[in-house]
Amino acid sequence: MLEIRDLHASAGDKEILKGIDLTVNAGEVHAVMGPNGSGKSTLAQVLAGHPAYEVTSGSVRYRGQDLLDLEPEERAQAGLFLAFQYPVEIPGVSNAYFLRAAYNEIRKANGLEEVDSMDFLDLLEEKLKVVEWESEIMSRAVNSGFSGGEKKRNEILQMAVLDPTLAILDETDSGLDIDALRIVAAGVNKLRRPDNAIVVVTHYQRLLNYIVPDFVHVLSNGRIVKSGGKELALELEARGYEWLEDAVGAAS
Amino acid sequence: MTQPFVREFEAREGTVTAEGPEWLEPIRRAAMERFTRTGFPSARDEEWRFTPIAPVAQGTWRPPAGGSGQVTQADLAPFRFGHVDWTTLVFVNGVYAEALSSAGRLPAGVRAVGLGEALRADAALLGRHLTRHAPIEGSPFTALNTAFLREGGVVHVGPNIDLATPIHLLFVTTSDSAGTVAHPRNLIVVERGARASIVESYVTLAPGGSYWTNPVTEVAVAAGAWVEHTRIQRESERAYHVGLTHVDQQRDSHYRAFSLAMGGAVARHNLHVRLNEENIETLMYGLYLTRGDQVTDSHTAIYHDQPNCRSWEVYKGILDGRSRGVFNGKVFVKPEAQKTNAKQTNRNLLLSDLARVDTKPQLEIFADDVKCTHGATVGRLDEVARFYARSRGLPAAAADRLLTYAFAAEVVDEVALMPVRQELDRLVLERLGGL
Numbered sequence: 001m002l003e004i005r006d007l008h009a010s011a012g013d014k015e016i017l018k019g020i021d022l023t024v025n026a027g028e029v030h031a032v033m034g035p036n037g038s039g040k041s042t043l044a045q046v047l048a049g050h051p052a053y054e055v056t057s058g059s060v061r062y063r064g065q066d067l068l069d070l071e072p073e074e075r076a077q078a079g080l081f082l083a084f085q086y087p088v089e090i091p092g093v094s095n096a097y098f099l100r101a102a103y104n105e106i107r108k109a110n111g112l113e114e115v116d117s118m119d120f121l122d123l124l125e126e127k128l129k130v131v132e133w134e135s136e137i138m139s140r141a142v143n144s145g146f147s148g149g150e151k152k153r154n155e156i157l158q159m160a161v162l163d164p165t166l167a168i169l170d171e172t173d174s175g176l177d178i179d180a181l182r183i184v185a186a187g188v189n190k191l192r193r194p195d196n197a198i199v200v201v202t203h204y205q206r207l208l209n210y211i212v213p214d215f216v217h218v219l220s221n222g223r224i225v226k227s228g229g230k231e232l233a234l235e236l237e238a239r240g241y242e243w244l245e246d247a248v249g250a251a252s
Numbered sequence: 253m254t255q256p257f258v259r260e261f262e263a264r265e266g267t268v269t270a271e272g273p274e275w276l277e278p279i280r281r282a283a284m285e286r287f288t289r290t291g292f293p294s295a296r297d298e299e300w301r302f303t304p305i306a307p308v309a310q311g312t313w314r315p316p317a318g319g320s321g322q323v324t325q326a327d328l329a330p331f332r333f334g335h336v337d338w339t340t341l342v343f344v345n346g347v348y349a350e351a352l353s354s355a356g357r358l359p360a361g362v363r364a365v366g367l368g369e370a371l372r373a374d375a376a377l378l379g380r381h382l383t384r385h386a387p388i389e390g391s392p393f394t395a396l397n398t399a400f401l402r403e404g405g406v407v408h409v410g411p412n413i414d415l416a417t418p419i420h421l422l423f424v425t426t427s428d429s430a431g432t433v434a435h436p437r438n439l440i441v442v443e444r445g446a447r448a449s450i451v452e453s454y455v456t457l458a459p460g461g462s463y464w465t466n467p468v469t470e471v472a473v474a475a476g477a478w479v480e481h482t483r484i485q486r487e488s489e490r491a492y493h494v495g496l497t498h499v500d501q502q503r504d505s506h507y508r509a510f511s512l513a514m515g516g517a518v519a520r521h522n523l524h525v526r527l528n529e530e531n532i533e534t535l536m537y538g539l540y541l542t543r544g545d546q547v548t549d550s551h552t553a554i555y556h557d558q559p560n561c562r563s564w565e566v567y568k569g570i571l572d573g574r575s576r577g578v579f580n581g582k583v584f585v586k587p588e589a590q591k592t593n594a595k596q597t598n599r600n601l602l603l604s605d606l607a608r609v610d611t612k613p614q615l616e617i618f619a620d621d622v623k624c625t626h627g628a629t630v631g632r633l634d635e636v637a638r639f640y641a642r643s644r645g646l647p648a649a650a651a652d653r654l655l656t657y658a659f660a661a662e663v664v665d666e667v668a669l670m671p672v673r674q675e676l677d678r679l680v681l682e683r684l685g686g687l
Contacts, residue, residue, distance in 0.1 A: 048643050051635065076645035088640035092661030093654060101654065101687065102644035109645070141658075158644065 018222030034219035079165030185210030346434025361410030487515035542575035
């Protein structure tokens with residue numbers, strides 16, 4: 001589904017991704033871990049098309065297309081979803097309106113008919129259950145005045161409604177208390193299917209107790225320095241990141 | 253040019269334009285003298301520095317011909333909020349059009365009439381209020397308006413009456429207005445403990461028409477009254493509009509203004525609110541939307557004369573093309589006005605590289621135990637927010653419209669009366685080209 005080859009990306013003059021290789025197949029959950037500043041959030045944002053980053057070399061193929069050739073909205077319309085680390089507040093636009101607009105744009109781009117607000121409300125009723133939420137949240141402005149936990153929950157609600165083929169969760173666990181973490185993780189698990197894939201970007205192993213990955217990759221200084229199964233996450237939790245960075249430093 | 257106005261003023265003798273209670277004519281005359289003496293302001297006047305008023309000052313303006321001519325109810329439908337049951341006073345090219353107006357079902361103790369009628373029948377009310385709130389010394393335009401005071405709307409809401417539906421003063425221009433100036437003079441008096449919503453609209457049936465509207469509205473909010481006053485300025489984009497609203501509030505009252513300005517080649521609105529007693533709340537919201545070569549100027553002044561009052565002001569601008577916005581917000585706090593709580597915010601969104609804004613907060617605070625803050629911003633759409641919306645599948649142009657709408661909606665949402673809010677929302681969406 002996703003093939004990243006030797007991906008280099010910069011923000012301004014600073015190279016952040018220095019040759020990433022990663023393959024994600026349908027039905028898989030991958031965790032990308034790493035210390036602060038390793039480039040894991042940059043990877044997530046580059047995949048979604050954040051304009052602040054420039055891809056300087058390498059390639060990303062997504063479902064047979066050149067992902068880097070697509071505008072952010074075209075990526076979304078092709079089934080890619082990024083759950084933001086810092087979801088943006090949009091005062092003045094209701095959550096329901098925003099989500100319906102997004103839902104319809106994606107349908108339109110895929111040759112499907114747009115849904116009216118009544119039908120959309122029915123769909124929402126269903127999807128709200130994924131994150132154990134009441135419908136009153138939909139009349140509030142997008143993320144406006146939401147707590148950190150509510151914002152993350154809202155990202156997963158959006159994911160549930162937009163039903164992506166590839167979801168990238170960027171530090172979805174940061175700032176969550178244990179109850180919110182459980183709800184958010186349970187929501188993500190409900191959305192796991194054989195025909196979609198999830199990339200979980202996280203600093204801590206904690207989230208991976210709930211969203212159990214098939215593969216774990218460790219990012220350090222813009223490169224994947226180690227890959228393994230879910231047990232790698234536990235090892236990182238026990239030993240920290242330094243031993244890996246030291247090992248890489250010694251090897252190079 | 254002032255001379256044509258002097259001639260016109262002298263020519264009024266014996267016509268309806270000179271009608272009214274006997275105390276009024278000396279006021280008109282004093283106003284005319286004042287205007288003749290001061291003339292129009294120029295760019296050298298600090299108050300008018302950023303407002304290119306020369307086309308008004310140098311033009312030769314005729315009085316409107318009068319008569320509502322061919323205007324039909326159908327023509328007015330787009331301006332009536334879809335609520336035909338609202339009491340609506342209609343003015344065509346500045347002149348009251350009784351046939352197009354609708355009295356609605358007003359409760360006993362509420363009056364909504366043309367000023368011409370009020371000059372005959374409501375002398376006592378007018379004597380207490382008319383010209384008492386908006387002084388002719390305030391501006392040459394107010395003096396000029398006062399000199400030609402004859403047309404406009406008068407609304408009087410008696411004590412403790414809760415007016416369920418708004419009263420709408422609807423000023424519409426037609427193609428006959430070309431080259432003319434109208435001086436609407438409105439008086440809104442809401443008595444003790446009453447509750448009212450007033451809408452004041454300036455619209456046109458001649459979208460390319462070049463005319464000038466010079467309205468003055470006086471508002472008296474008595475003790476314990478609650479008033480929502482919505483002003484919608486949608487003049488022709490080739491017209492001139494110089495308007496003033498002057499509000500006097502008494503104790504325990506609540507006045508909330510919303511001003512939408514989207515028309516006019518050059519449009520200026522002054523909103524002055526004086527807090528005469530204690531425990532008053534004043535909310536002032538504004539939204540200006542400009543494009544092309546439009547210039548829109550919002551001058552507000554709030555006078556905290558007494559202690560324990562609160563004022564809250566948010567004006568927002570969305571500017572496209574080569575348009576210009578001006579915001580000047582004055583807050584005066586007298587020495588005795590302790591425990592004043594005043595907040596002023598002006599935020600501007602520039603949609604083009606050539607649009608520009610001059611924003612100037614002006615706080616003069618002479619009391620020491622007060623909380624007064626102000627802030628002004630001029631910026632563009634937030635890149636991260638754009639990316640967020642696009643990452644959800646919204647095309648770039650749609651994301652921009654959504655975020656621009658969101659910027660406006662945040663202030664429109666402050667309008668209390670739902671049908672008015674919905675109408676403002678619709679107007680903003682229409683201007684932004686939908687979502």
